[in-house]
Amino acid sequence: MFTSNPFADLTVFLPPIAMQVYIVLMIVAVAVGTVLDMLHKSSGKFFARQMEKSKAAATRELSGADIASLAVKTIAIEIATSGEFCNPQRRISHILMFYGFLFYLTTTIVMIFGYPAAAMPVPVVFPILWNIGILMILIGGYWFFFFLRVNVAQDGQPIFRLVLADLFIVTLLGSVTFAFIWEIVQTAGNLTATKIAFGLYIIFTTLLFGSVRWSKLAHMFYKPVVAFQRRLEEANGSSSLPMPSTRNEVR
Amino acid sequence: MPTFVYMSSCDGCGECVDICPSDIMHIDPTTRRAFNSEPNFCWECYACVKACPQNAIDVRGYAEFAPLGHSVRVLREEGKGTISWKIKFRDGREKNFVSPIRTTPWGSIKSPSDYEAPMPDAFKTQELAHEPESLNIDKLPALAPDNLKHRVV
Numbered sequence: 210m211f212t213s214n215p216f217a218d219l220t221v222f223l224p225p226i227a228m229q230v231y232i233v234l235m236i237v238a239v240a241v242g243t244v245l246d247m248l249h250k251s252s253g254k255f256f257a258r259q260m261e262k263s264k265a266a267a268t269r270e271l272s273g274a275d276i277a278s279l280a281v282k283t284i285a286i287e288i289a290t291s292g293e294f295c296n297p298q299r300r301i302s303h304i305l306m307f308y309g310f311l312f313y314l315t316t317t318i319v320m321i322f323g324y325p326a327a328a329m330p331v332p333v334v335f336p337i338l339w340n341i342g343i344l345m346i347l348i349g350g351y352w353f354f355f356f357l358r359v360n361v362a363q364d365g366q367p368i369f370r371l372v373l374a375d376l377f378i379v380t381l382l383g384s385v386t387f388a389f390i391w392e393i394v395q396t397a398g399n400l401t402a403t404k405i406a407f408g409l410y411i412i413f414t415t416l417l418f419g420s421v422r423w424s425k426l427a428h429m430f431y432k433p434v435v436a437f438q439r440r441l442e443e444a445n446g447s448s449s450l451p452m453p454s455t456r457n458e459v460r
Numbered sequence: 461m462p463t464f465v466y467m468s469s470c471d472g473c474g475e476c477v478d479i480c481p482s483d484i485m486h487i488d489p490t491t492r493r494a495f496n497s498e499p500n501f502c503w504e505c506y507a508c509v510k511a512c513p514q515n516a517i518d519v520r521g522y523a524e525f526a527p528l529g530h531s532v533r534v535l536r537e538e539g540k541g542t543i544s545w546k547i548k549f550r551d552g553r554e555k556n557f558v559s560p561i562r563t564t565p566w567g568s569i570k571s572p573s574d575y576e577a578p579m580p581d582a583f584k585t586q587e588l589a590h591e592p593e594s595l596n597i598d599k600l601p602a603l604a605p606d607n608l609k610h611r612v613v
Contacts (some may be wrong), residue, residue, distance in 0.1 A: 235469055244536065255468075293512040293514075294471055294472050295471065295473050295475075295514065296473050298529055299473070347471075358492070359472045359473065359474040359477070359491060359492060360487040360489070362474065363474030363477040363478055364474065364477050364486055364487045365489070366487075366526070372489035372490070372492075373489055373490045374488070374489055374490055374491060374492035396513055431468075435468045435469070438470070438560075439469070447549065449531045449533045449546065450515055450533050450534075450535050450537075451533060451534070451535045451544035451545060451546035451558075452544070452547065452556070453537060453540075453544075454479070454540050454542040454544050454558045455477050456525075456539035456540065456558060456560075457539075457540045457541065457542075457544055458540060458542055458560035458561070458562070459539070459540065459541040459564065459565055459566075460563050460564075460565060
């Protein structure tokens with residue numbers, strides 16, 4: 210079940226070209242949503258202004274190698290290992306969702322564009338990674354949704370009172386949950402259940418990628434910029450934070 | 461001087477929500493980041509500023525002495541037991557302060573929940589739970605009735 214291309218069996222009622230067009234539409238939706246989100250929040254202007262301020266207040270000149278090293282640190286710490294999170298549970302949950310989403314997304318694209326026909330044998334690694342990705346998102350996502358959401362865990366709001374900030378996690382969980390259900394019922398050979406589960410999967414997936422303007426998906430683009438900016442300010446001396454203390458009061 | 465949150469730095473950990481004695485630090489329903497929901501009710505204790513692990517909370521200085529262009533930033537270093545403040549004035553002047561927070565390692569003080577629940581008899585005494593042992597003294601100083609002014613007792 211976990212070693213066959215789940216999209217190949219869909220060709221019974223859905224031509225491969227329709228799946229490929231859908232993927233392209235979702236990529237366009239994410240791009241448009243991100244641009245609209247940036248325009249709405251003036252993120253581009255904000256970061257440009259921060260960059261100018263940082264340059265004007267800099268006390269040290271940074272070489273190209275220094276800046277490259279800061280970029281590498283940002284990629285290795287803030288992006289690859291979600292180093293921004295101070296709460297280790299949130300960090301693990303985020304890492305699970307981040308890598309799970311990457312596996313799931315990449316293998317989906319590879320299987321739909323690389324192996325569209327049912328007759329084309331797909332290397333077993335892709336369906337396995339697709340399923341591992343889904344499981345990682347499900348574990349990290351439901352853990353976050355039920356136990357780690359700050360408005361629930363810290364602010365005391367009821368678990369099922371959904372707010373706009375939940376749009377991303379709810380649509381993501383809806384999408385992968387129904388993807389998993391659809392794969393199971395499809396393997397069991399129930400065509401009606403397959404169509405229903407697949408329909409729900411498409412609804413949640415469309416909501417996930419079509420709601421970038423209102424959801425938190427765009428954070429994956431601007432959070433690394435913020436992290437890099439912070440490292441740059443610390444390195445060139447323009448940070449408004451106090452210098453670390455030279456005293457140690459703990460005895 | 462009430463506090464405010466830099467949304468781009470906040471990671472939504474909720475430390476400020478937990479620590480705010482006025483219960484005015486809350487989570488924004490759109491961004492899931494912290495914000496000061498009632499700056500006019502801020503006690504200005506700066507517990508949130510000191511507790512924020514991301515240094516995402518700043519102090520909005522009063523216009524009389526810190527008008528536009530100022531900043532009041534804080535860096536809490538648990539390992540060193542210090543807290544440093546950097547005040548920038550609009551005219552470019554800068555003042556830096558470093559103060560000790562404590563002299564014992566972070567997390568080494570027992571929290572109230574780490575103590576055993578008091579016995580029912582303890583409610584009849586004037587001492588609070590686990591006093592005077594928890595204060596590292598033998599006895600709390602108290603006035604005896606004959607030390608009090610005439611007719612007070």
